[in-house]
Amino acid sequence: xxxxxxxxxxxxxxxxxxxxxxxxxxxxxxxxxxxxxxxxxxxxxxxxxxxxxxxxxxxxxxxxxxxxxxxxxxxxxxxxxxxxxxxxxxxxxxxxxxxxxxxxxxxxxxxxxxxxxxxxxxxxxxxxxxxxxxxxxxxxxxxxxxxxxxxxxxxxxxxxxxxxxxxxxxxxxxxxxxxxxxxxxxxxxxxxxxxxxxxxxxxxxxxxxxxxxxxxxxxxxxxxxxxxxxxxxxxxxxxxxxxxxxxxxxxxxxxxxxxxxxxxxxxxxxxxxxxxxxxxxxx
Amino acid sequence: xxxxxxxxxxxxxxxxxxxxxxxxxxxxxxxxxxxxxxxxxxxxxxxxxxxxxxxxxxxxxxxxxxxxxxxxxxxxxxxxxxxxxxxxxxxxxxxxxxxxxxxxxxxxxxxxxxxxxxxxxxxxxxxxxxxxxxxxxxxxxxxxxxxxxxxxxxxxxxxxxxxxxxxxxxxxxxxxxxxxxxxxxxxxxxxxxxxxxxxxxxxxxxxxxxxxxxxxxxxxxxxxxxxxxxxxxxxxxxxxxxxxxxxxxxxxxxxxxxxxxxxxxxxxxxxxxxxxxxxxxxx
Numbered sequence: 001x002x003x004x005x006x007x008x009x010x011x012x013x014x015x016x017x018x019x020x021x022x023x024x025x026x027x028x029x030x031x032x033x034x035x036x037x038x039x040x041x042x043x044x045x046x047x048x049x050x051x052x053x054x055x056x057x058x059x060x061x062x063x064x065x066x067x068x069x070x071x072x073x074x075x076x077x078x079x080x081x082x083x084x085x086x087x088x089x090x091x092x093x094x095x096x097x098x099x100x101x102x103x104x105x106x107x108x109x110x111x112x113x114x115x116x117x118x119x120x121x122x123x124x125x126x127x128x129x130x131x132x133x134x135x136x137x138x139x140x141x142x143x144x145x146x147x148x149x150x151x152x153x154x155x156x157x158x159x160x161x162x163x164x165x166x167x168x169x170x171x172x173x174x175x176x177x178x179x180x181x182x183x184x185x186x187x188x189x190x191x192x193x194x195x196x197x198x199x200x201x202x203x204x205x206x207x208x209x210x211x212x213x214x215x216x217x218x219x220x221x222x223x224x225x226x227x228x229x230x231x232x233x234x235x236x237x238x239x240x241x242x243x244x245x246x247x248x249x250x251x252x253x254x255x256x257x258x259x260x261x262x263x264x265x266x267x268x269x270x271x272x273x274x275x276x277x278x279x280x281x282x283x
Numbered sequence: 284x285x286x287x288x289x290x291x292x293x294x295x296x297x298x299x300x301x302x303x304x305x306x307x308x309x310x311x312x313x314x315x316x317x318x319x320x321x322x323x324x325x326x327x328x329x330x331x332x333x334x335x336x337x338x339x340x341x342x343x344x345x346x347x348x349x350x351x352x353x354x355x356x357x358x359x360x361x362x363x364x365x366x367x368x369x370x371x372x373x374x375x376x377x378x379x380x381x382x383x384x385x386x387x388x389x390x391x392x393x394x395x396x397x398x399x400x401x402x403x404x405x406x407x408x409x410x411x412x413x414x415x416x417x418x419x420x421x422x423x424x425x426x427x428x429x430x431x432x433x434x435x436x437x438x439x440x441x442x443x444x445x446x447x448x449x450x451x452x453x454x455x456x457x458x459x460x461x462x463x464x465x466x467x468x469x470x471x472x473x474x475x476x477x478x479x480x481x482x483x484x485x486x487x488x489x490x491x492x493x494x495x496x497x498x499x500x501x502x503x504x505x506x507x508x509x510x511x512x513x514x515x516x517x518x519x520x521x522x523x524x525x526x527x528x529x530x531x532x533x534x535x536x537x538x539x540x541x542x543x544x545x546x547x548x549x550x551x552x553x554x555x556x557x558x559x560x561x562x563x564x565x566x
Contacts, residue, residue, distance in 0.1 A: 007449060102533075104394040105413070105447035111387040130388070131448075138449040164388035165414075166290060166421040250385075 001083045003090040007139050010091045014052065014140055017088070022049035026142035026169075028133060031055040031092075032072040033081045036177040036185040040146040041085045043174050052140045053082050055092040060099070061128030067271075072190050091140070098135065107134040109160050116251050117153050117264050118275065121241050129154055130161045137167055144170045148177075150184050152262055152277040156251055176277075178204065184276045196269040199235035203267055203276040206231035206243075210263055214280060219257045221245040232267055241266035241273060248279055257282065284366045286373040290422050293374045297335065297423055300371070305332035309425035309452075311416060314338040314375075315355040316364045319460040319468040323429040324368045326457050335423045336365050338375040343382070344411030350554075355473050374423070381418065390417040392443050396534050400436050400547050401558065404524050412437055413444045420450050427453045431460075433467050435545055435560040439534055459559075461487065467559045479552040482518035486550055486559040489514035489526075493546055497563060502540045504528040515550055524549035524556060531562055540565065 004010055014024055025048030027040045033055075044051045055078055062068035075092060082090055107130040108114070114126035137145065147155050155173045162169055177185045182204035183197075192200060206228040213227055228243045246253055248262040257280060264277040287293055297307055308331030310323045316338075327334045338361055345351035358375060365373055390413040391397070397409035420428065430438050438456045445452055460468045465487035466480075475483060489511040496510055511526045529536055531545040540563060547560040 011451065103447050104396075105390065105392045105444050107388065107390050107417075107448070109388045113387075134390075135447075135449045138451060141451070161388050164386050164418075165390070166418045168294065168421060168424070 001079070001087055001090065003079060003092060005091075005093055006097060007093070010052065010089065010139050013089050014050070017050035023144070024048060024140065024142040025051045026136070026140045026145040027051065027053045027087075028136050028145070028147075029053060029055055030057045030071065030187065031078050032074055032187040032190070033078045034177075034185045034187065034189075036148050036150060038081060038085050039177050040148060040174050041082065041087055043172065044144070044146045045086050047172065048142075048144055050088045051086070052089045052091060052142065053087050054136055054140070055090060056098065056132070056136075058098070058128060058132040059095060060131060061125050063122055063124060066122070067188075067191075072187055091136075098132070106131045107161060107165065109157050109164070113153075113157055113160060113251050116246065116253075117242060117244055118266060119153070121266070126154070126157050130157060133158055134161065134165065134167075137162075137169055142169055144172050146172045146174055149173050149277070149279065150176045150186065150275070152248075152264055152279065153251060156249060156262075159249075182208070184274075186274060188272055188274065191272040192269060196237055196272065199237050200267075200269055200274055202232045202235040202238055203265065203274060206265070207263060207276060207278040211278060211280075214257065221253075221255050221257070224257075224263070228263070228265065232265070235269075237269050239268040241268055248281075284362070284370055284373065286362060286375060288374075288376055289380060290376070293335065293372065293422050296372050297333070300333035306427070307331060307423065307425040308334045309419070309423045309428040310334065310336045310370075311419050311428070311430075312336060312338055313340045313354065313470065314361050315357055315470040315473070316361045317460075317468045317470065317472075319431050319433060321364060321368050322460050323431060323457050324365065324370055326455065327427070327429045328369050330455065331425075331427055333371045334369070335372045335374060335425065336370050337419055337423070338373060339381065339415070339419075341381070341411060341415040342378060343414060344408050346405055346407060349405070350471075350474075355470055374419075381415070389414045390444060390448065392440050392447070396436075396440055396443060399529065399534050399536075400525060400527055401549060402436070404549070404556075409437070409440050413440060416441055417444065417448065417450075420445075420452055425452055427455050429455045429457055432456050432560070432562065433459045433469065433558070435531075435547055435562065436534060439532060439545075442532075465491070467557075469557060471555055471557065474555040475552060479520055479555065482520045483550075483552055483557055485515045485518040485521055486548065486557060489548070490546060490559060490561040494561060494563075497540065504536075504538050504540070507540075507546070511546070511548065515548070518552075520552050522551040524551055531564075 025044030108127045209231050210224050243265045248260040261280045266275045308327030391410045526548045531543040544563045549558045
């Protein structure tokens with residue numbers, strides 16, 4: 001496994017792999033890797049020949065009051081984990097390498113898809129995401145890129161960007177990986193103290209309750225949202241940011257479950273904001 | 284020469300050329316080709332193996348009151364001209380192919396580089412340009428792309444976008460091509476009646492006057508701008524949009540000529556807005 005810090009080195013290694021006829025898989029991360037990230041890398045390894053992982057805490061996707069400074073980082077541990085699943089190349093640039101002085105070019109999916117859900121409380125977040133992912137795609141030129149469904153809105157936004165800017169990249173969304181007790185894995189789980197960690201179980205529990213209700217025939221969005229909110233509110237520390245049920249592609253609000261629905265929620269425990277979601281496909 | 288209308292066809296032809304080991308040159312145009320465009324294609328042909336030309340009147344770079352509807356079009360003639368200089372592939376998509384319903388992803392160089400000069404009177408123009416060029420780069424994946432220095436600000440903006448979004452494309456700016464009497468070639472020259480066409484000569488004449496003054500030792504921007512304005516105002520139909528002297532890379536205003544200066548101007552003759560410029564490199 002190779003670890004590089006510059007764009008030119010990435011280009012060189014990727015070109016060498018291409019010349020050998022290898023396909024390129026790409027997994028963008030902000031590091032502090034957990035089993036969720038590793039599942040993406042294993043999938044990349046299964047589907048492509050040469051797997052590139054970026055580890056970059058991208059400042060432009062954090063709002064001014066968010067946790068950029070405290071976001072957890074552990075590159076030595078991340079490297080070991082990447083090596084353990086057979087990653088070929090890590091790209092771990094400094095901020096200056098990605099954003100030299102004067103940098104001002106952005107990519108933005110304008111309209112409701114980035115303004116709903118997490119976009120409502122994080123108004124510049126997805127512009128930061130699409131801008132850095134566009135850069136990383138141009139740097140790594142992958143055949144396939146792997147994203148976790150945990151960030152369901154991110155997947156929808158990236159899929160829209162890829163389609164509308166005509167990137168020749170296949171986006172492969174991968175299932176949410178959960179702790180044994182159901183909490184969706186996230187680097188931000190490390191912020192939780194023991195009590196918050198225990199109470200955070202209401203996120204997955206509320207989605208399970210919604211799933212059970214849907215399996216029993218419920219299709220009304222208002223009823224499902226009420227059920228989810230009630231479940232979450234059983235945790236005294238939980239402060240709901242949003243609970244929404246939307247079309248999984250457009251992320252626009254719906255009244256009744258449709259063919260491909262996303263149930264998404266964000267809940268704060270103290271300063272820690274956690275997200276979780278459930279996708280419901282019906283024929 | 285092949286002419287295609289779909290993105291998938293372009294990808295296929297470009298991939299076939301790549302498999303043969305050919306390098307790809309790309310010349311984006313809005314059609315109604317003139318000698319300026321042909322000079323770009325000849326340069327592309329000289330520097331690369333397989334030359335792709337796009338012919339697409341991009342609606343997103345026109346303002347609401349601009350000449351999108353009347354912009355001149357003549358695809359059969361354009362095809363003949365492309366063939367005459369050895370173009371390999373023409374991509375002439377319909378608007379729907381480039382912007383399907385719901386399209387909202389944009390690329391923008393934020394800040395003064397797109398707000399100065401033409402950006403002042405055409406506030407959304409460069410956002411439209413960078414967005415469509417990003418799409419076209421992703422569709423054609425060229426080694427080199429060729430742009431006319433006639434659109435000096437466009438070249439500066441595209442170079443910034445390529446650098447900041449890490450496109451693996453070399454931008455090759457090519458010299459302005461002029462009519463025998465000095466008027467810079469432009470598809471919009473076709474709008475001019477005989478009298479306006481005659482008076483439009485003041486554009487190149489004003490730049491020549493500035494050049495002569497610089498050769499004689501003038502370095503003060505204010506003096507040069509005054510000289511250019513006086514020359515243009517000798518044409519009674521001329522209505523100056525701007526005359527500016529800026530750093531050629533940042534497009535920021537300067538007081539004295541520097542190492543790489545751009546003198547740029549836009550002048551309206553009736554409804555027809557013409558631009559011209561002169562780049563002054565000094566050691």
